[in-house]
Amino acid sequence: MIDLLGPRLKRDCDGVSRRSFLKIGGFAFGGAASLSLADVLRAEAAQGTRSSHKAVINIFLGGGPPHQDMWDIKTEAPSEIRGEFSPIATNVAGIQIGECFPKIAAMADKFAFIRSVVGNDGAHDAYQCLSGWARRDSQSIGGRPSIGAIVSKLQGPVDPAVPPFVALADKTSHTPWSEPGAPGFLGAAYQAFRPQGEGMGDLRLNGITADRLSDRRQLLTGLDRLRRDIDTTGMLDGMDAFSQAAFGVLTSSRLVDALDLSKEDPAVVARYGDGKPYKYQYDGAPTCNDHLLMARRLVEVGVRCVTLSFGRWDSHGANFDLVRDHGGKLDQAVSVLVQDLDERGMLDDVTVVVWGEFGRTPRINQGAGRDHWPQVNSALLAGGGMRTGQVIGSTNRLGEFAVDRPVDVQEVVATLYKNLGIDPQSTTLQDPTGRPQYVVEKRNVISELV
Numbered sequence: 001m002i003d004l005l006g007p008r009l010k011r012d013c014d015g016v017s018r019r020s021f022l023k024i025g026g027f028a029f030g031g032a033a034s035l036s037l038a039d040v041l042r043a044e045a046a047q048g049t050r051s052s053h054k055a056v057i058n059i060f061l062g063g064g065p066p067h068q069d070m071w072d073i074k075t076e077a078p079s080e081i082r083g084e085f086s087p088i089a090t091n092v093a094g095i096q097i098g099e100c101f102p103k104i105a106a107m108a109d110k111f112a113f114i115r116s117v118v119g120n121d122g123a124h125d126a127y128q129c130l131s132g133w134a135r136r137d138s139q140s141i142g143g144r145p146s147i148g149a150i151v152s153k154l155q156g157p158v159d160p161a162v163p164p165f166v167a168l169a170d171k172t173s174h175t176p177w178s179e180p181g182a183p184g185f186l187g188a189a190y191q192a193f194r195p196q197g198e199g200m201g202d203l204r205l206n207g208i209t210a211d212r213l214s215d216r217r218q219l220l221t222g223l224d225r226l227r228r229d230i231d232t233t234g235m236l237d238g239m240d241a242f243s244q245a246a247f248g249v250l251t252s253s254r255l256v257d258a259l260d261l262s263k264e265d266p267a268v269v270a271r272y273g274d275g276k277p278y279k280y281q282y283d284g285a286p287t288c289n290d291h292l293l294m295a296r297r298l299v300e301v302g303v304r305c306v307t308l309s310f311g312r313w314d315s316h317g318a319n320f321d322l323v324r325d326h327g328g329k330l331d332q333a334v335s336v337l338v339q340d341l342d343e344r345g346m347l348d349d350v351t352v353v354v355w356g357e358f359g360r361t362p363r364i365n366q367g368a369g370r371d372h373w374p375q376v377n378s379a380l381l382a383g384g385g386m387r388t389g390q391v392i393g394s395t396n397r398l399g400e401f402a403v404d405r406p407v408d409v410q411e412v413v414a415t416l417y418k419n420l421g422i423d424p425q426s427t428t429l430q431d432p433t434g435r436p437q438y439v440v441e442k443r444n445v446i447s448e449l450v
Contacts, residue, residue: 053158054349054420055299056147056384058307059292059334060126060169061356062177062284063314066370067378068362068399069323070098072115077398081362084320092389100327103335104380109389110338110347112449114379116393116402119409119442120358122374124314125176129355130307131184132413132440138185141431146181147413148305149190150429150439151420158302162255166298167192168291169309173283181307185431192307195259258297261290269293271336275329280322284312287326289333296340299350304420313356317367330354338382351384351419353412362398375401379412384419386449410442418445 066083068074073087073096087096090108097105097113104111121134128134133144145153148165157164167180180192257263275287287310295306310333311326334354341347359377360370376395382388393405414424417439424443428436 052349053302053304054351054384055304055306056151056351056353056416056420057292057295057299057337058130058147058181058305058416059352059354060129060177060307060309061311061313061330061354062126062172062174062309063124063312063356064358064360064372065313065356065378066315066319066323066360067115067376067395068360069319069370070101070327071113071378071380072395072399073098074362074397074399077362080364081398083364085323095389095391098323098327100323101331103331107335107339110342110382112381112386112388112390112392114381114392114407114412114446115395116404116406117355117359117377117379117409117412118375118402118406120374120377122358122372123176124174124372125357126179126307126309127176127182128409129357130179130181132410138431138437141433142185142187143182144437145184145186145190145429146192146307147416147420148181148192148307149183149186150417151304151422152190153186153429154422154427155304155420158304159254162302163193164302164304165190165192166303166305167194167307168288168294168298169307170196170285170288172285172309172312177284177312178309181305185437186429254301255298258301258303259294261293261297264293264297268340271340273329273332273336275333279325280315280318281312282314284314285309287311287329289329292333292337293340296337296344296346296350299346300344315360315369316365316371317369319360319364319369334380334382341383347383348385349383351386351416352382353379353416354381355379355412359399362400377409379407381412381415381449384416386415386419388449390448392446392448405448407446408442410440411444411446414440414443415445415449418450 069083069085073085074082075087085098085100088099088102088105089096090105092108095108095113097108121128123135125135130146131144135143137144152164155164165181169178169180172178180194183190261269272293273289275289278286291308291310295308298306310330313322313326315322338347338352341350355377358372358374361373365371393402393407395401396403417424422439424440424445427439429439431437
């Protein structure tokens with residue numbers, strides 16, 4: 001994934017060159033036996049030297065997933081509303097979810113199903129799920145910053161060479177579905193690091209050799225091409241921070257290794273699956289199961305917030321075929337992610353949230369689809385030390401609106417902040433006018449969870 005040119009070096013007395021001793025993108029000792037990133041992390045954990053940190057993995061289901069075909073099956077509704085799916089039992093007595101999610105059902109004690117999310121603004125993008133705010137809020141001062149930007153500002157990096165905020169979403173034709181999470185009024189220094197983002201060029205700095213990386217002037221020369229690209233996107237104000245991050249990436253193997261799934265145990269890779277073939281993608285995101293594995297690996301090396309976009313759920317037509325395809329892939333990837341985090345002792349520290357920008361209409365349209373329905377939505381949460389194995393809220397018989405325990409979008413985000421160690425009740429950030437701004441306006445956490 002990264003290409004650094006190194007000079008031919010003389011061999012040491014043991015016949016091993018320094019170049020073979022240190023490999024960019026991996027760990028090698030003596031050129032004979034090598035340790036993968038997972039090996040090093042396990043060794044650190046065994047020795048008690050690995051730093052623990054709170055993190056969030058925000059899985060955005062771009063397009064608006066149908067709540068009544070996933071976590072809130074309406075068995076008593078008429079057929080034109082109920083649809084084609086039946087509920088299945090979970091391992092928690094009294095909780096049923098849609099038949100497309102048997103793996104999640106088998107470990108429902110690890111999840112919380114929120115069936116009464118309200119406050120969606122109806123916009124067809126990720127902005128609200130990544131920040132808690134509508135895009136229109138505070139645009140005059142640069143917009144509201146996302147969760148990742150705020151955690152970058154307040155908590156900084158766990159490892160100086162690993163950015164605290166990483167966005168994995170592949171670029172989509174409908175660009176708002178692959179937004180990384182905006183830095184808003186905090187400025188470009190707190191934007192997400194995007195491994196495949198514009199200007200990164202596969203993390204290559206052309207013409208820079210390993211022995212010249214220590215020379216900052218040569219590094220900046222190699223970054224000139226990046227600077228030109230960045231300048232055209234309005235990121236010049238964050239150039240110093242960006243340069244520092246780029247230098248850290250190039251001089252540390254931890255981030256690069258985390259992004260390289262060839263260094264993962266093949267059995268683990270197989271458990272997650274790859275989400276292929278990609279179907280019903282159109283102008284949205286592919287169903288990249290491997291992005292969830294990559295998210296876990298990124299959190300292991302110190303990333304505090306990972307965002308990604310999974311699938312394209314705008315099911316105005318063929319809703320049930322789409323849910324069978326996307327749902328089965330999501331079921332596999334999310335269940336394995338939560339199990340993987342649990343097996344590695346990370347689940348209490350890492351919060352996983354799965355949701356989209358709104359729900360879908362109760363009534364099925366003539367194309368066997370469901371249309372936009374911001375009146376109520378749903379969310380799936382796991383980890384973070386939360387009290388899971390429960391359903392929060394409910395909708396009426398037709399799935400039209402919340403009738404019990406409405407949960408505002410900002411309450412979900414406030415809970416994510418709480419799990420990250422940021423108090424939503426008291427934490428403020430200074431905006432460009434000098435005024436303090438709370439991270440969310442509705443600052444109550446979901447008391448049933450924390």
